[in-house]
Amino acid sequence: MKTKIFLYGLVLFFVLAPKPTYAYLDPGTGSYLFQLVIAGLLGGLFFIKTIIRKIKGIFKRDSSRKAATTENDENS
Amino acid sequence: MKIAKLPSSYKDPSGFVFQHQGKIFRQINEGYEDTYKHLMTSGLYKKLIDTNTLIPHTEVDLKFNKTSKTIIEPKPIPFISYPYEWSFSQLKDAALLTLFVQKTALSFGMSLKDASAFNIQFIDGKPIFIDTLSFEMYKEGKPWIAYKQFCEHFLAPLALMAHTDFRLQKLFSSYLNGIPLDLAAKLLPLQAKVRPANFLHIFLHARSQKTFIDESVEKKSKGQRFTKHSFLGLVDSLESSIQHIKLPIAKTVWSSYYNDNNYQDATFNKKKDVVTEYVKKVSPKTLWDMGANTGVFSRIAAKLGVFTVAMDSDFIVVEQNYLEMKKQNEKNILPLWIDITNPSASIGFAAQERDSLFKRPLPDAILALALIHHLAIGHNIPLATLAEFFAQMTNWLIIEFVSKEDSQVKRLLQNREDIFPNYTKESFKKEFSTFFVAKNETLLPNSHRTLYLMQKRKS
Numbered sequence: 158m159k160t161k162i163f164l165y166g167l168v169l170f171f172v173l174a175p176k177p178t179y180a181y182l183d184p185g186t187g188s189y190l191f192q193l194v195i196a197g198l199l200g201g202l203f204f205i206k207t208i209i210r211k212i213k214g215i216f217k218r219d220s221s222r223k224a225a226t227t228e229n230d231e232n233s
Numbered sequence: 234m235k236i237a238k239l240p241s242s243y244k245d246p247s248g249f250v251f252q253h254q255g256k257i258f259r260q261i262n263e264g265y266e267d268t269y270k271h272l273m274t275s276g277l278y279k280k281l282i283d284t285n286t287l288i289p290h291t292e293v294d295l296k297f298n299k300t301s302k303t304i305i306e307p308k309p310i311p312f313i314s315y316p317y318e319w320s321f322s323q324l325k326d327a328a329l330l331t332l333f334v335q336k337t338a339l340s341f342g343m344s345l346k347d348a349s350a351f352n353i354q355f356i357d358g359k360p361i362f363i364d365t366l367s368f369e370m371y372k373e374g375k376p377w378i379a380y381k382q383f384c385e386h387f388l389a390p391l392a393l394m395a396h397t398d399f400r401l402q403k404l405f406s407s408y409l410n411g412i413p414l415d416l417a418a419k420l421l422p423l424q425a426k427v428r429p430a431n432f433l434h435i436f437l438h439a440r441s442q443k444t445f446i447d448e449s450v451e452k453k454s455k456g457q458r459f460t461k462h463s464f465l466g467l468v469d470s471l472e473s474s475i476q477h478i479k480l481p482i483a484k485t486v487w488s489s490y491y492n493d494n495n496y497q498d499a500t501f502n503k504k505k506d507v508v509t510e511y512v513k514k515v516s517p518k519t520l521w522d523m524g525a526n527t528g529v530f531s532r533i534a535a536k537l538g539v540f541t542v543a544m545d546s547d548f549i550v551v552e553q554n555y556l557e558m559k560k561q562n563e564k565n566i567l568p569l570w571i572d573i574t575n576p577s578a579s580i581g582f583a584a585q586e587r588d589s590l591f592k593r594p595l596p597d598a599i600l601a602l603a604l605i606h607h608l609a610i611g612h613n614i615p616l617a618t619l620a621e622f623f624a625q626m627t628n629w630l631i632i633e634f635v636s637k638e639d640s641q642v643k644r645l646l647q648n649r650e651d652i653f654p655n656y657t658k659e660s661f662k663k664e665f666s667t668f669f670v671a672k673n674e675t676l677l678p679n680s681h682r683t684l685y686l687m688q689k690r691k692s
Contacts, residue, residue, distance in 0.1 A: 190454060191437070191441035195433065196460065199466035199470055200462045200466045204462070
């Protein structure tokens with residue numbers, strides 16, 4: 158009896174639980190696993206890049222501020 | 234009523250595209266309704282429309298089979314083109330657009346479930362994403378499902394064009410699902426293979442496809458997560474890879490055509506005036522400029538408000554044409570890499586997925602300048618056959634006849650036997666008069682070239 162309930166439960170679970178997935182595109186096993194393999198590398202590079210961009214941004218802001226000030230000085 | 238599903242719309246269970254009373258619609262299937270609602274209400278749709286990166290649509294009230302499914306009507310696209318007809322920069326811009334859409338989607342909790350180059354079209358020189366149903370809810374921890382497709386549709390063909398040979402773009406018409414990465418890895422020269430982006434996303438990616446074949450993702454991944462930070466890193470890495478691919482400047486026969494041909498300024502200006510006059514007379518809505526070169530004459534039509542497809546068999550002039558219209562922010566032109574003697578055929582599943590050039594809407598008028606001698610002498614196509622060919626496509630023809638005394642024709646004949654005794658103005662006029670009535674004829678000064686405006690005879 159217990160087994161039957163369990164089986165019914167299992168069937169019910171498969172019928173009701175999984176909503177239809179619409180991932181119709183096969184990601185390719187290799188491509189999927191490859192992303193997991195390089196995840197650390199991608200994350201690390203992105204982290205470094207973000208920092209570099211931020212630093213560059215500060216300098217840019219600085220130089221544009223300077224340029225703006227010089228312009229103002231010239232105008233005044 | 235039966236819905237006429239488009240033959241290319243069979244892959245995605247989220248919905249499908251169909252034609253009804255000459256208009257294009259998209260049905261959204263029940264299972265996708267919630268995702269679609271998220272796209273519309275999260276602010277993502279608005280953001281993409283505001284940045285002119287997604288095709289706008291309206292929801293319409295079309296009742297089919299008494300179902301209450303959502304049906305949307307996207308803004309019409311003037312002319313459907315395919316990646317194997319694009320120049321290098323068109324494909325590159327399409328790639329960058331895809332990544333922009335993906336990054337934007339991620340910031341609204343969504344992600345692209347495919348990254349097909351066929352999801353992009355060009356309107357007024359700018360790429361636009363046309364598949365409204367490509368979005369899915371982003372699931373933290375999962376890798377990008379469309380990574381493989383992105384590499385095959387964009388990164389591999391762009392790298393091949395830049396590092397091996399730009400003509401490899403045509404591989405796309407044989408591999409509609411994108412260039413297999415192992416093939417790209419094989420074809421790339423060593424100096425390209427060792428570039429970090431190619432090494433990672435093409436070479437190692439291809440190797441891992443081989444290594445992990447038939448492995449179970451669940452077993453192998455051991456519950457390992459792909460964090461959002463890594464996901465953003467992947468998109469960023471792909472973006473900078475694409476941005477760094479540059480086409481080496483190549484000079485082909487036609488890219489220098491206007492600089493070293495036999496034109497005198499007066500002749501060239503007269504030609505422009507006559508073309509302007511003829512186009513104005515016909516005032517077509519659509520025009521194909523066949524053998525458009527860098528688009529000097531396409532621009533005349535485009536500026537008169539005529540939607541012009543500028544085709545040429547020379548890759549570099551198509552590239553130049555596209556870059557020029559991008560620079561000048563021009564409208565109404567679509568430069569395409571199409572060889573008239575071997576135009577795109579109907580291909581894909583059941584040979585119906587991608588339409589041949591002639592299955593797409595035919596133009597009101599055709600511009601065929603400095604073309605006839607290449608077809609008749611360069612390709613041995615009889616004048617009678619050419620006349621019939623043009624008559625099958627259009628009602629109005631603006632065509633230039635270049636006679637044998639012209640230096641360009643002499644060049645074509647210089648190292649071969651002249652087997653074209655019938656290549657004369659008289660027989661040209663005679664053969665074309667079977668299908669067309671010549672309305673105007675203008676001999677260009679100081680040249681052996683004549684322009685004709687012809688109207689198709691009513692059958």
